């Protein structure tokens with residue numbers, strides 16, 4: 001079921017009827033000028049799709065290792081909608097239409113709403129330096145700009161039926177050159193348990209290295225879940241749905257024996273075709289490090305899985 005982007009002019013992106021509780025939303029907003037490099041309003045940013053997005057660094061969430069060069073983080077990507085090669089997204093994602101852009105929040109919530117990207121950009125943004133570990137056994141260290149997903153979740157008020165959260169990537173037939181892929185269905189779908197979605201580490205992300213997300217990194221809004229393999233960090237999100245059923249995710253559907261729902265970074269559980277004990281530290285060809293349980297975030301998240309056999313729930 002392809003998700004069509006609404007064909008509405010940019011000036012009408014956040015009318016009252018689609019953005020139901022803007023005032024409450026705005027309570028969390030910073031003075032936009034402070035966060036957006038001198039641009040006066042969120043609307044100005046909307047037109048200038050690639051823009052500075054400075055946000056104060058939250059020192060409580062900073063991996064001390066050297067940052068991956070920005071050039072590499074923005075040219076070595078996985079975004080299958082634009083091809084399977086690591087260079088394909090940077091080469092092909094330019095035409096992705098990122099304005100107008102709305103995120104529909106639906107399902108088991110008190111207050112379903114459709115949020116315009118401009119309003120997300122007005123949230124109180126911060127920068128966090130997270131290690132990012134791909135299931136392909138490489139890792140990067142990237143400064144992401146965004147806010148805790150739980151802030152958005154509390155605004156919509158999940159009901160008691162909201163056990164899981166399902167995220168959908170946009171489908172743009174006219175810009176996405178990789179949609180006809182055997183074994184993979186689009187839209188790309190990912191999911192989290194509600195407590196994983198509420199964990200302070202889980203970030204709704206709008207930028208990296210002090211600017212808005214390049215298209216190849218999942219513009220204009222993506223998820224970052226640092227204790228899970230990179231494929232959980234779904235890009236170019238248009239819909240967030242609260243459900244009582246565990247979502248069937250893109251990679252579970254493509255290869256159920258290789259990719260589970262949880263996908264926590266775990267050196268003790270190998271991928272059926274390769275080891276997860278170590279990871280290549282990009283951009284180094286030979287630099288490698290031991291993979292840490294939960295990607296180094298065990299202190300913050302291990303308790304979410306107490307009593308679960310993580311070999312079964314991989």
Ligand SMILES: Nc1nc2c(c(=O)[nH]1)N[C@H]1C(S)=C(S)[C@@H](COP(=O)(O)O)O[C@H]1N2
Pocket residue numbers: 073076077078079080081133134135169188216217218229230231232233234235236
């Ligand atoms: N929609 C969508 N989201 C996606 C992917 C994808 O193919 N499509 N790939 C995932 C994988 S496997 C990884 S490792 C990360 C890569 O993010 P990056 O390119 O910003 O490093 O995006 C994830 N999110």
Ligand SMILES: [Mo]
Pocket residue numbers: 078133134135136229230231
């Ligand atoms: Mo990945």
